[in-house]
Structure formats: structure tokens, C-alpha cells
Amino acid sequence: METIVQEVVPIEELKKFEKVYQEQLQRAEPSVKAQFDYSWCLVRSPYKRDLHQGIALLEDLYHKTTDDNLKRDYLFYLSVGNTRLKDYNKALKYAKALLTIEPGNHQAQELVAYIDKKMKKEGLVGMAIVGGAAALAIGGIVSLGVALARK
Template sequence: MASLPYAADAESPLKPEELQVLRSQYEKEGEYVGIQTKFNYAWGLIKSSSRAEQQEGVRLLSEIFRASPERRRECLYYLALGHYKLGNYQEARRYNDLLMDLEPMNMQAASLKGLIEDKVQREGLVGVAIVGGIAVAAGVVGSLLFKGASRKR
């Protein structure tokens, strides 16, 4: 069983020429592209700092996941990572939880779970702060309007 990379590995993009090698191989195989070639290219795309390339990587992995049951376990982690990088934390959590159900002792999935939970919590707090700020602003505006309306009487 191949070892999965840690989430931090997904943060370091391939050099453009390395990604080009994977892209060229993928394109050369055309409609008969092998699963491993497609998988390698998808992983290279997920590592990219380009959101469009990350999305394409997730799309390719989703195709592999649906078409190749024997690669699903491996795809779960990479799909979780791809969605994590795209900021789709609910999807990332869903794929990662499926992997954790299959492999409760998987250290990479456990590490990714921590990262996902951190982001969800941090973004949740930012969301609460934004909503709170909007509520305060609405209250101030409302009280000013109310004072203005009561002065006109």
C-alpha cells in the first residue's frame, strides 16, 4: 500500500516543467489515458497554486473515483486535499471522514482532519464576526433612523 503524502506536500507546487511532463503524458495518451497517468496529472494539478488547475485536478480525481473502485481509497485522500485547498471544507471533511472510517489509524488523514477543523473553526469565527458587525451596524443605522423619525413628529 503506497504511503500518502502529508497535506503540507500539497502546498508546494510542482515546477512548471514538471507539471508539463505530466500534462504531455496525459494528452499523449488521449482518450485511452491510463489511470496512473491521469492520477499523476490530477495530483500535479492539485499541488498547483492556480485555482483553475486545482479544480481540474479535483474533477479528474472524481472521474477516477467513480470509474475505478480499486483506486477509491487513494482518491479519497487526494479529493479531500483538493477540496481543502479550494476552500470547500465540507467536501474535504466528507472525503477525509470516509477515509478515516476505512483507516482509523491513517496519520495523513488524521493530520488533514486537524487542518480542516482549524480552517472551519477560524472561518466560522470570521463569519460570526462579520455577521456580528453587520448586526451592530444595522442597529446603529436603525437607531439613527428611529431618532430621526421621532424628531420629525
């Protein structure tokens, strides 16, 4: 799952699908395929702005379709995009929604496990940082108290 989540789109691929999407947008509403291809490229971009734009395009596609197969794809890539943004709560929401449509989807199950692992790891790292900062603050207060007591 790490490979899928960490994959970065080649710039040539992004530009190719952006061109198709923009050309269709100039004439009328882009096709579902053009919007999906472009959004999937954006979700694999290293830039947060692109990730947000890709997620918005995927959400638009999700709300427009009644096809469960398409919804499944959109939910998966919405989960991947939000995982890349480290918005793990949203990512889990989308992955679990996918599992309600297709409970046996192994990719979605792996994605949920991957997100849970990331949440735990980053939660522990966050707690360690807060704990370290608290220890430094307490050490500073104790040092200040000792210095004042010597005067």
C-alpha cells in the same frame, strides 16, 4: 498538514504532466499513472478551474478502481483538493471515507483535524463579519431614528 494543503505546484511540473496526459489522451485513454500525476498537479494549482479539473480526474480514477491502496491515495488527494477549494464538507467526507478503509492512517487523521480547525476558524470569522454587519445596520437605524426625531 498545512504544508501539504498549501503546496503550489511549480508550473514546469504541471506542464510536464499535462503534456504526458494530453499526448496519451490523443492516442487513447490515458494510463492511470498519467491521469493521477496530472490530477495531483492540478489539485496543487493556485487556480480554482485547475482544482476542479484535478478533482474530477481523481473522482474518475476512484470510481474505476477496486484497489484499496489506490482508493486510499485518491481519497486523500480528493480531500486535499476540496480543502483547498474550502469545500470543507466534501473534504471531510473524503477524509472520513479514507479512515473507513484505513482507520489508523495518521495523515488522514491529521487532515480531518486540520479541516475541523479550518471550519471552526472560518465559521467564527464568518459569524464575526455577520455580527459586525448587523451592528453597523443597527447603528445606522438608530442614527436615522435620532435624526428623524430631532426634526
